[in-house]
Amino acid sequence: MxxxxxxxxxxxxxxxxxxxxxxxxxxxxxxxxxxxxxxxxxxxxxxxxxxxxxxxxxxxxxxxxxxxxxxxxxxxxxxxxxxxxxxxxxxxxxxxxxxxxxxxxxxxxxxxxxxxxxxxxxxxxxxxxxxxxxxxxxxxxxxxxxxxxxxxxxxxxxxxxxxxxxxxxxxxxxSDGAFASPGVIAARLRSDGRHRAKLYVDGGPSTTGSAGHLRMEGKEVFRHAVGMVTDVIQGCLDDAGCAASAIDWFVPHQANRRIIDASADKLGIPREKVVVTVDRHANTSAASIPLALDLAVQDGRIKAGDLVMIEAMGGGFTWGAALIRW
Structure with missing residues (x-):
């Protein structure tokens, strides 16, 4: 409980x-x-x-x-x-x-x-x-x-x-549980293993006995990404009882600038509220969001009291979002 x-x-x-x-x-x-x-x-x-x-x-x-x-x-x-x-x-x-x-x-x-x-x-x-x-x-x-x-x-x-x-x-x-109080407010996670072939590594201990190499169907990943991530983001907003306009900073997984822009546009989040680091870090997989968060905190963008949305999609497929009051 x-x-x-x-x-x-x-x-x-x-x-x-x-x-x-x-x-x-x-x-x-x-x-x-x-x-x-x-x-x-x-x-x-x-x-x-x-x-x-x-x-x-x-x-x-x-x-x-x-x-x-x-x-x-x-x-x-x-x-x-x-x-x-x-x-x-x-x-x-x-x-x-x-x-x-x-x-x-x-x-x-x-x-x-x-x-x-x-x-x-x-x-x-x-x-x-x-x-x-x-x-x-x-x-x-x-x-x-x-x-x-x-x-x-x-x-x-x-x-x-x-x-x-x-x-x-x-x-x-x-916590008093109020929307304005700090902490993780809402989170949504999803997975769908049917999409394995679209983004995977062709090796592993139980198959090849080697690490293998990354394989990706880029167009297919792009096609699924925007719809999937906006679904869990909207779910977090619904759970929190707020609109996308309440978000101070949108910190997405840094895979591709076009996916980032399309996701923000679909949700109606102004691009000036989006933290982008893919230009300098490329896709660092699980490291991309915390790298972006640290940069935005250190340069003074993310401050105490700000409402921050993080989201990502990865191989599997897996995807998820979390809404955090800083």
Whole structure:
């Protein structure tokens, strides 16, 4: 039975690999051009993990930044949830590696696999733990090294992705439940496994014994994306009893600028209220939303009291949205 607790944001943080790769660097390596990439995706650059940079090291750096932003110590955390599709190992979980790196010796840590929707799924999952009263503070992380599962001969996919990590600290607090009060207000998650072939990785421990490469039917993903994400966003708004006009900041998964614009336009959200980072980060899968959130907090756009909508769609298909009062 849930109490009158609400999961409130205490801090955010992010981490990027040291190497930044502009579109021009890819020209010649694959049959592409800066103009082709920009027109189809809005991407101008991405970050690529190098030697010694893994999903867990990026996740740990993002977690440390989020804890510093929250003014908390690692020992204050009793729940670590990491959304990732590119773990360091088949097991153990990235979350347990982050837990160990931070010196946390209590609580629970686990990974959640919903591909690009991973962070939204992780926030929603952590919210249920916190509102149940079983845990007090959570580190929710989206972290990926997608460049390590790309086919660098496939120009339709290899130019679209990048690496990085973002983190959020959520804290269970007593709440009056009012719409204006801080915390996670509403969330909607969905999945439909019939669409596997449209976006998947052609390998795995139980099939090929290898990591495999990402495969995508880009036009099909685009065709489904806008309708699916606007459905869960509208569901969150209905649950909260508000209209899209109440949203201060729309922070979508950063897959493609055209999908972002089409989703905002369909919902009637002005583009000046949309946080866009796909140009600088490319598609970082589960890391894209927390990377964008951290940037918008650090540059002063997202402030206490703002109403923030996050949403994503990923392979599976999975998709979801969450409405948060900052």
């Amino acid at each position: 849930f109490s009158n607790l609400r999961s409130c944001v205490r801090g955010v943080g992010s981490a990027l690999p040291s190497r930044c790769v502009a579109n021009a660097e890819l020209v010649g390596k694959v049959d592409t051009s800066d103009e082709w990439i920009r027109q189809r995706s809005g991407i101008t650059q991405r970050y690529v993990a190098g030697e010694g940079e893994t999903t867990s090291t990026l996740a740990t750096r993002a977690a440390e930044a989020a804890l510093a932003n929250a003014g908390l110590a690692a020992s204050d955390i009793d729940l670590v949830v990491v959304g990732t599709a590119t773990p360091d190992y088949t097991f153990p979980a990235v979350a347990t590696q982050v837990q160990a790196s931070l010196g946390i010796v209590h609580g629970v840590a686990f990974d959640l696999q919903a591909v690009c929707s991973g962070f939204v799924f992780a926030v929603t999952t952590a919210d249920k733990f916190l509102r149940s009263g079983s845990n007090k503070r959570a580190l929710v992380i989206g972290a990926e090294t997608f460049t390590r599962i790309l086919d660098w001969n496939d120009r339709t996919t290899c130019v679209l992705f990048g690496d990085g990590a973002g983190a959020m600290v959520l804290e269970a607090r007593e």
